[in-house]
Amino acid sequence: MRHHVDRLNAALDRHLPEKRLFLRSDFGTRFVRLRPVAQAGILVGAGAFFLWTLVATSIIAFNALGAQSAREQVARERQHFETRLAEMAAERDRRAVEAQAAHDRYAEAMDRVAVMQAMLLASERQRAELESGIEAVQRSLRERTRERDLARAQLVEYQRDDADADLRVAAARLKEFEQTLDFLMAALADTAHERETMSVMAETAHLQAQHLALEYRLIQDRNHRIFSQLEEAVEQAITPLERMFRNAGLPPERILQQVRAGHQTRTAALTPIAISTSGSLLDPDSDEARANSVLGALEEINTFRIAAQRTPFAMPVGSGVRMTSGFGNRRDPRTGRPRQHNGVDWAGPRGTPILSTGAGRVSFAGRRGGYGNLVIVQHDFGIETYYAHLHTIDVNVGQRVSRGDRLGGMGTTGRSTGVHLHYEIRIGGRPINPMSYIRAAQNVF
DSSP states (O other): OHHHHHHHHHHHTTTSOOEEEEEEETTEEEEEEEOHHHHHHHHHHHHHHHHHHHHHHHHHHHHHHHHHHHHHHHHHHHHHHHHHHHHHHHHHHHHHHHHHHHHHHHHHHHHHHHHHHHHHHHHHHHHHHHHHHHHHHHHHHHHHHHHHHHHHHHHHHHHHHTOHHHHHHHHHHHHHHHHHHHHHHHHHHHHHHHHHHHHHHHHHHHHHHHHHHHHHHHHHHHHHHHHHHHHHHHHHHHHHHHHHHHHTTOOHHHHHHHHHHHSOOOOGGGSOOOOOSSSGGGOTTSHHHHHHHHHHHHHHHHHHHHHHHTSOOSOSBOSSOEEEEOSEEEEOTTTOSEEEEOSEEEEOOTTOEEEOSSSEEEEEEEEEGGGEEEEEEEOGGGEEEEEESEEEEOOOTTOEEOTTOEEEEEBOOSSOSSSEEEEEEEETTEEEOHHHHHHHTTTTO
16 A cells, blocks of 8 residues: 555656645744645645535525525516506406496487387377378268269259259358368378378387497497406406415415405405396396406405415515525434424525514514524414524514514524524414425415
């Protein structure tokens, strides 16, 4: 073995000649011989340490950049969702106003149609009465014509008989018949003119009724397209919210029921529309029913929003941190034995802000065993979040906190081997994986 070392020293001597390190003290001078193999070992160790430092620094930088990018993406998604919700609320208000106006126009059109129908029925009755009157006038006219012809015949006979007295009587009767006949002819002409006028009015009312019916069908078609777009937009907004709660292990139906039982989720703008009194609300295809369906879906979105604010979906730390340990079995950093890890650890500089992941009430703020300085936040739906090993605690027991509020600073108190945050989520006292909540909300907020 020594022979091989000597050969290696001889080979390296050209590049790394032997050096001596002199150490001088009060009692004398000594030296340390640095042979080529020792120098090579020192250089290799220093290079390896430099390379390891470079790789570790790169990993930390990439993790910090990735966390910053993820938070910026979450903020953009949240802003986009809130903008989309505001646009949908404004669109809903506009559509509700248009639906109200369309219903008013439809009611006015129906009133006009009813008036036209009444006028049409009245004109029909009047026309029937006029026809009956015309028939009576015609019968009377035929009788008077026969009487006139008879009178003329009598007049001719009287002329033949040269009876002057009877002739004057017959002439008087003939004049009377002619006056009656002229009156009947004038009445017949007036009746015919009035009948023509009624026919024109009836035709005009029929055309107006057809025009109003066509306008109503066009309004219905436009409303159908509007409501279809609103229903599609609402469905696209509700689906990711339902998926977020379901992926976190929270049934959406139960969450909605609990939020509605404890909070007022229906605002004045989301009150169902009640316009018609003719029973059209029972028709699922009516504009009122579809508008109320959209309002109900928007109320459901608002309920989901309230539930999301009270559920720990956010990250408990900001930028400049890295995840060092996940949920589940792991090797204990102190004993080296396998042990259940009930949360997720993030490491960062001392004093890094620790943020509340959801709205709730602080139920504990103090020191507790291996947790060190600990803050516990009680959320709705039986959920608790633990923030352990804190350097400072900035909240008090009973204090209400919102998502993003500062709870304290990162530290290394309690059973800890370095500055980090230990974060837990518990439901009914049972720990669950916090990353299931964080990942569930990544594509929503």
